[in-house]
Amino acid sequence: MSYLDNIRNFSIIAHIDHGKSTLADRLIEKTGLVDKRDMKEQYLDNMDIERERGITIKLQTTRLSYKAKDGQEYILNLIDTPGHVDFNYEVSRSLAACDGAVLVVDATQGVEAQTLGNVYLALDEDLEILPVLNKMDLDSARPDDARAEIEDIIGLDASEAPEISAKTGMGIDEMLEKLVETIPAPQGDPDGRLKALIFDSYYDSYKGVVIYTRIFDGRVKKGDTIRMMNTGKNYEVTEVGYCIPGTVPADELKAGEVGYICGSIKQVADARVGDTITLASDPTDAPLKGYKKAQSMVYCGIFPAEGEKYENVKDALEKLQVNDAAFNFEPENSAALGYGFRCGFLGLLHMDVITERLAREFDLDVITTLPSVVYKVVMKDGTVLDIQNPSNLPNPVDIAHIEEPIVKADIMTPNEFVGSIMSLCQNRRGNMIHMEYLTKTRVQLHYEMPLNEVIYDFFDALKSRTRGYASLDYEFLRYQPAKLVKLDILLNRELIDALSTIVPEEEAMAKGRGICEKLKDIIPRHQFEVPIQAAIGQKIIARETVRAYRKDVLAKCYGGDVSRKKKLLEKQKAGKKRMRQFGTVTVPQEAFTEVLKLDDGR
């Protein structure tokens, strides 16, 4: 019997909120490699933001030890996956490191769009899937319905799916037994040539980049010179070990095992997720399939707010980049906002997370501009430009046409909401491809939609129209020509470049009016009238006016009023600090991000 027989490499896949992280915590607790007193809630979600939002963004991996009823001691390598559509590629690489997956389905909710998306990713990697019904402690649990949905929609046999409650610990032992039985042991040749998959990495200020890896063939130890097959870079291994969790050094890692490798690597971009590690002295023939360089889908400008230093923002972005290969930035100069950075993200959530970390971990005060997608601008001379900043759009007379990114959006919903989702998607220029009844009451809608329409507040609008029941999964499909124009905003007759957007020509009028109305509410009254105008080229298409204020005075200030009045003045002063001066007009920072959130649920 080989040591491989006692290893199980698996992931937990689930829709957001279906209890993946809670289950992971319970497993860690049960299998005893972490002291109970060291347990934070949801051990694997180790960033504050993740814990707060209840979503996993950064992967964590951990080694568990389980003594099964057959008397054998098993090593279970739990490879956690991020739970958001923005991070599909990371999910797929984590799954590639596994031999099986536990599919957690919330017994009160049933199968959701992302469940399906993740199952397909797992099937693509040829994984054994063990369905599990969670939240069985709740009165609203409908295990039979959930089981039927798993069988009908996914096509997995769920008759023996363990019924558990990750929260209370109910059914966990049975689940572990089932896991050891269902998920196959890894295969591989420990004496072959090294072939290992990078499925995650993070930057540690002492060790440099720590690579999480699954060894498929061969072995690796301290002192070996490894090569990243896709980037071609060589590094000397300074440490290998297991994640228990954290890093615990070991002599070597060999085929079938999961662990970490350090090699004085300076930034995570040099150890890209999906790359294959081999030995420089005796490389394997071909890298593992599936490597992709992370591609930014959404861009926005990040500028230091009034009183914040450019250098501080730059330092912080650099530190974040060291740890996040999918995040990139370059310097940008805006007439309105000064020097700042153009930043690329995988999606909106990724963008939110980064900007929130800037505020929280680095205590920075920044202005983020409207998110934008990358447009392909085909010029009359045949050249093609990638434009992700609306202010860089060339003169319209030189443009042959513009192409915008289209995504395939899958929306899963109870059938009662189909009508309102269809009208929402229609408003967002969605094109319905087809609709299918997954069960009698659950429908999946397949749309093709411009990414531009998805990135603003589509998800919020979807949730609010379906009382939170609908779920969304989307992926990039293709570029497609569209009639698009640049919509400019002028405040007090001055163009504010940071407020320019690219919009469909037919919607320009409505969008322009909407933005002007919104700005009218956001911009405080000044001592003079402030005209707000929306323009396409030289043509003004909408206008609003912020009336001048004439009165900002307290009539009375006697003995008892001093403290109250002072608080009021302090509040006024603080409010002003969060604003930005454009010529003579003062604009609150929220204007740049709030302005396009035009709720079309009206």
Add this chain to the structure above:
Amino acid sequence: MDRKTGLYIHFPFCVKKCNYCAFLSFNADESVRRDYANALMHEIELAGREFSGQISTVYFGGGTPSIMDVSLMSLIMKAIRRNFDVLPDAEITIEANPGTLGIKDRVVRAKLIAYRSMGINRLSMGVQSMDNVRLHMLGRIHTAENVVRDVNIARELGFDNINLDLIFSVPGESTEDALEDARKIIDLRPEHISCYSLQLEEGTPFYEMAEQGMISEVPDEEDRETYHRIIELLRKSGYEHYEISNFARLEEGKEHSPFRSQHNSLYWSLDNYIGLGLGASGFMDGIRYQNTDDMEEYFRNIADDQLPVMEEKINSAFDNISEAVFTGLRRKEGITYEEAKAAYLLASEQGSTASGVIAGAEDMSADELFWKVFAESREEAEEYAAQGLLVIDEEGLRLTEKGVDISNGIMSLFV
């Protein structure tokens, strides 16, 4: 600098609450008023033990102090003189609302005679309007005729320092209406006029009515028009506009009226004032405090020989200069650099200077210190000056009449 100390005594009682009023006051029967007077006298005694200086002003405010029985007022005044060193020429004011002094002439006369004999030498009357319809709308209990009668009786009895309050921008009121009110008040030749733009304060019936759309606030443009027209009218009629909302009658050929409210001026000069009674505030050598506004607790504290102070804040040097500046800017004179420096270096009760003083502050010239403390606001202040809203000269800073309209924005530079 010579810092004065005033005494403020609060009476939280009214016959009826006005529709625009957010002050602490309520209706109370005779027994509550008596208990309150007793507690107040005890508080006066407790506070008197802790203060050894001289009192240059006494102010009975409310609420409506004039609904207090004169016998009780007389006892309270005696308690004050027994426990505090009230200067012989002290300004002693009582807020006397028309209609509360009495229904019959005889009663009004008797009450006012009693006030005179106690040493009260200034009357402040909450007239608010000289139009009976508007008075009714405001929720006042008096008529324009009551005002004329009460003022005339007070004059007969020798009151030679009378303030009349006027409110403008009452919903539905035009600039002309307001000027008419002002003219009628000027006709009574009061020594002092306080003239307030009505503010809809949360928790008042007016606020509720406005929320429900039953009344609508006078637009800012019209309100400011009224304000400036009233200033013009009062100036022509011989009144000095010495604070944002306050006017004092000038004597022939003089620039400085002797009738400015000495007590209220303490508030705008960072002088000391001792606040006594329910919910009253005080400021003493850099410490701001406020009494409890819970009547039960007030009585309990006094019964335990405790001053009923609920909140106390020790000002930093910056707090002091900041308060001196934004209150000082309310005055015609504005704030001088010297006053600001004195406020910044204000010694606390223990004799030590307030916290947060920048090194070498004592040796700096007053204007240098000022602009060092407010360095980051200087540019904006100068912009206001360039726009003719603020005057900055070698003495200090002051608002222009236009600057008053947006004074909160200017004052917020200095907090």
